[in-house]
Amino acid sequence: MALLTLPLDATGLDAAIIDLDGTMVDTLGDFVEVLRRMLADVALPPVAAAEVERMVGKGTEHLIASVLHHLLAPAHPELAERQAVVEALFPRAWASYQHHYPAVNGQFSRVYPGVLEGLEALHALHWPLACLTNKPTAFAVALLQAKKLDRFFTHVFGGDAFAQKKPDPLPLRKTCEALRTAPARTLVVGDSSNDAQAARAAGCPVLLVTYGYNHGQPVRQVDADGWIESLAALR
Numbered sequence: 001m002a003l004l005t006l007p008l009d010a011t012g013l014d015a016a017i018i019d020l021d022g023t024m025v026d027t028l029g030d031f032v033e034v035l036r037r038m039l040a041d042v043a044l045p046p047v048a049a050a051e052v053e054r055m056v057g058k059g060t061e062h063l064i065a066s067v068l069h070h071l072l073a074p075a076h077p078e079l080a081e082r083q084a085v086v087e088a089l090f091p092r093a094w095a096s097y098q099h100h101y102p103a104v105n106g107q108f109s110r111v112y113p114g115v116l117e118g119l120e121a122l123h124a125l126h127w128p129l130a131c132l133t134n135k136p137t138a139f140a141v142a143l144l145q146a147k148k149l150d151r152f153f154t155h156v157f158g159g160d161a162f163a164q165k166k167p168d169p170l171p172l173r174k175t176c177e178a179l180r181t182a183p184a185r186t187l188v189v190g191d192s193s194n195d196a197q198a199a200r201a202a203g204c205p206v207l208l209v210t211y212g213y214n215h216g217q218p219v220r221q222v223d224a225d226g227w228i229e230s231l232a233a234l235r
Contacts, residue, residue: 004187004205004207010127014127015127015181015186016130017179018130018131018132018188019131019132019189020135021056021135022190022214023190023231024112025106025115025143025147026110027108027143028052028056029049029108029110030108031052032046034097034104035052035067039071039093047067052067054215055215057191058134058166060097064094068085068089068090105139106147109143112211114233115231115232117231118233121234128179128181129154130157130175130179131144131156131157132166132172134166135158136160137160140158141156144156154179155178166194166195166198167194167195167197167198169201172188173202176202184203184205186205189206189209189234191211191219192213192219193215196222196223206225207224208224208228209231
């Protein structure tokens with residue numbers, strides 16, 4: 001697929017699917033705080049923001065398990081033994097995370113520069129827009145409302161909306177169905193290999209922002225149709 005040109009050439013495109021964490025909103029502060037509260041509840045120390053940053057993006061279950069593995073590794077260096085400890089601790093950690101997240105959601109995060117301008121530009125094209133994230137749907141809806149971004153989206157789907165999460169293509173295919181658009185005519189905008197891999201498998205064109213998380217890896221090394229410094233580039 002040819003590299004998309006910017007300002008965005010909307011020829012052949014009808015809609016857009018946009019990621020949330022690391023793409024529209026910098027939520028690292030939210031994750032760090034809710035994990036701090038969760039870890040205190042299970043008698044573990046906090047984890048550094050730099051470590052959290054490379055773990056986010058694959059859903060809540062993955063984030064919690066990754067944090068627990070990271071903190072328990074010194075005391076349990078053998079993977080099998082550590083896995084057993086993580087599995088035993090996980091239910092308490094999960095319940096604590098779910099308990100604390102509503103109070104934290106949006107309180108330690110910020111909308112990235114250029115997001116409003118980019119969303120306004122897409123809205124001016126009269127495209128239907130969907131937010132597709134691996135964050136739980138209820139948390140995603142609440143965050144979009146708190147940041148006054150919800151008005152742009154006809155659909156919001158989280159990691160619990162479908163049987164699979166990104167990078168599986170199923171969420172993108174289902175979201176295209178909801179938008180009533182063909183994948184090849186539906187632009188995906190994200191910040192990581194999760195978004196790009198899902199888009200490639202679903203047959204969607206994909207742009208990646210350069211400021212997101214991407215599991216601590218250089219985003220320009222990811223197979224995509226283009227990279228943007230800001231959503232304002234979509235104008």
